[in-house]
Amino acid sequence: MNAKRFAILALLLVFCGLSLAQTGTKKKRPLPYEFGRVVLNNYSEKSDLSPVVFEHWIHRSKFTCRVCHVDIGFAMKAGQTGIRAVDNERGYYCGACHNGKMMVDEKRVFAACSRRVNYEDQKRCDRCHSLGKKVPSDFDFFTFSQPLPKERFGNGIDWEKSEEMGLIKPAAYLDGFTSNKRSLAAQKDFYLNPKVEGMPDIIFSHKKHTVWNGCELCHPEIFMGVKKGSSHYTMVDISEGKSCGACHVNVAFPLTDCQRCHSKPVQP
Amino acid sequence: MTVWRTFKWIRVATLLVVAISMGSVCAVGQGAKKSTVDQDGQQVAQRSTSAHEWQKEFDQVCSTTQEAMSFSENELAKFVQRCDALLPQIEKLDETRKKVYLGRLRMCRGLYAYVLESKRNEKK
Numbered sequence: 001m002n003a004k005r006f007a008i009l010a011l012l013l014v015f016c017g018l019s020l021a022q023t024g025t026k027k028k029r030p031l032p033y034e035f036g037r038v039v040l041n042n043y044s045e046k047s048d049l050s051p052v053v054f055e056h057w058i059h060r061s062k063f064t065c066r067v068c069h070v071d072i073g074f075a076m077k078a079g080q081t082g083i084r085a086v087d088n089e090r091g092y093y094c095g096a097c098h099n100g101k102m103m104v105d106e107k108r109v110f111a112a113c114s115r116r117v118n119y120e121d122q123k124r125c126d127r128c129h130s131l132g133k134k135v136p137s138d139f140d141f142f143t144f145s146q147p148l149p150k151e152r153f154g155n156g157i158d159w160e161k162s163e164e165m166g167l168i169k170p171a172a173y174l175d176g177f178t179s180n181k182r183s184l185a186a187q188k189d190f191y192l193n194p195k196v197e198g199m200p201d202i203i204f205s206h207k208k209h210t211v212w213n214g215c216e217l218c219h220p221e222i223f224m225g226v227k228k229g230s231s232h233y234t235m236v237d238i239s240e241g242k243s244c245g246a247c248h249v250n251v252a253f254p255l256t257d258c259q260r261c262h263s264k265p266v267q268p
Numbered sequence: 269m270t271v272w273r274t275f276k277w278i279r280v281a282t283l284l285v286v287a288i289s290m291g292s293v294c295a296v297g298q299g300a301k302k303s304t305v306d307q308d309g310q311q312v313a314q315r316s317t318s319a320h321e322w323q324k325e326f327d328q329v330c331s332t333t334q335e336a337m338s339f340s341e342n343e344l345a346k347f348v349q350r351c352d353a354l355l356p357q358i359e360k361l362d363e364t365r366k367k368v369y370l371g372r373l374r375m376c377r378g379l380y381a382y383v384l385e386s387k388r389n390e391k392k
Contacts, residue, residue, distance in 0.1 A: 070375060073368045087364045179331035216333050216375040220382035227389050 032156040033057070033141035036251045038078045043085070044129055051131040056251050057155050058139050061168045062104055065247075066214040071177040072096050076222070076246055085113035094128070096177055107138065153257045160208065170212070190228075191264060201264035222246045322357040325350065326369065330376040336383040344384040351377035 030037070036056030044051045059068065068074050072093060075081040081093065088095035089112070097104075100111030110124055117125065126135050148167055149158040162168045172178070192202040209218065223243060225231030231243075238245035239255055253260055329350045336344070351373055358369045 070372070073371045075371070082367070084364075087367070090364050092364050092368050179327045214334060215336060216379040220378050221375065224382075227386070 032145070032154070035155045035254075036060070038250075039131055040079060040083065041131075042079055042082050047085070049125065049129040050133060052128045053130045054128075057141065057157070058144070060159065060170065060251070061144070061162075062170060063174070064170045064172045064212045066212060066217060067172065067174050067178065070214055070217050071174055071179070076217075077241075085115075088112035089114060096174065151253060151257070154253045159252075172211075192233075194262065200259075200262040202261045203263050204261075322354060326354055326358075326373070329354065330372065333376055333379050336379055339380075339383070341384060341387055344380050344387070347380040348377060348384065351380065 033055075038054040038056065039051050040054060041051035069076060073081070074093065083093045087093050088098065091099055094112040097109050098112035100108065102109040110127060112128065113125070114121060126133060127137075145155065145157050149161040149165065150156055151158040159168070163170065189203060189205045189207065192204060194200075194202060223231065233243045235255070237243060239249065241249050244261070245255070248255055248261075329347060332339075332347075339347070354373060355370075358366060358373060360366075361369065
């Protein structure tokens with residue numbers, strides 16, 4: 001009898017526990033060296049190659065966002081560009097820099113895809129087609145990030161400060177691709193009221209954004225509203241990758257770093 | 269004998285006429301061929317010039333996006349038109365360049381149209 005009661009009680013506890021338990025899986029927070037990592041697999045596995053692993057941190061330290069996402073033409077979402085090996089071989093997309101000729105920091109940038117592949121080339125292919133492989137890189141994240149000013153989230157690097165201090169010098173021009181050579185006339189910064197009591201206003205710095213991005217990277221494809229105040233942004237939308245979330249979820253400092261945007265002191 | 273000689277001369281003359289006419293036909297043919305080659309060369313040159321022209325035009329139109337806010341409505345409308353005129357030329361390019369430049373043109377045109385619309389909205 002006691003055993004029966006015990007079994008019923010145990011079952012009740014299990015049901016109660018299950019009903020109270022949170023559903024869904026918690027998204028793993030990426031480690032500093034993983035933040036901004038993009039895996040591309042449009043054609044790789046179909047061609048018996050590992051998917052490409054792209055690290056934003058090393059590339060953003062060399063070039064502004066605009067050079068890659070406007071001038072070279074990489075889409076803002078992984079897999080949307082549809083890069084083929086032949087595109088790289090013709091000197092576009094990755095092949096714009098990875099052509100075996102370009103020199104960066106006195107190092108020759110290795111060439112991307114080529115039609116004829118021998119055993120030596122196989123190692124070169126693995127440098128990008130590296131998912132699930134242990135491929136030695138020319139750059140070690142910890143050595144690279146060690147002298148740079150720190151931040152709490154994302155890559156753990158304050159990229160903006162790093163540039164101000166001259167520790168990184170992202171190039172805004174790529175020969176043969178960049179049409180815009182003139183510097184941008186900075187637009188005014190503006191405030192956005194979050195309409196939540198006690199929540200500091202957002203100070204949107206046009207200057208900070210346009211120096212790295214230019215205008216057409218954001219307007220009109222990411223921010224389409226032409227009339228100020230006509231578009232409404234929610235944190236849910238942003239966390240799903242819309243508006244600010246196009247960059248501030250995966251690459252630029254993440255949404256967990258609230259005070260970086262909600263930075264205007266609350267008026268008493 | 270005289271008849272035979274006359275006949276021989278007629279034969280030689282006929283052969284000469286035939287040879288000359290054949291030669292002239294060949295010469296005309298070669299000339300025509302040469303002119304075709306010239307025309308082809310010109311066409312290739314024209315094609316490459318037009319190829320450079322679209323690139324030049326693209327660079328000119330899309331190199332001023334940074335200054336979009338400083339342009340008047342008329343200027344912006346002209347930029348949009350120039351972008352539209354570039355579209356069919358870019359669509360003729362090979363797959364890679366088409367993909368790259370259609371994307372770039374879309375962003376460039378989009379910005380000019382966006383600024384134009386926002387300027388028109390400001391006036392309302």
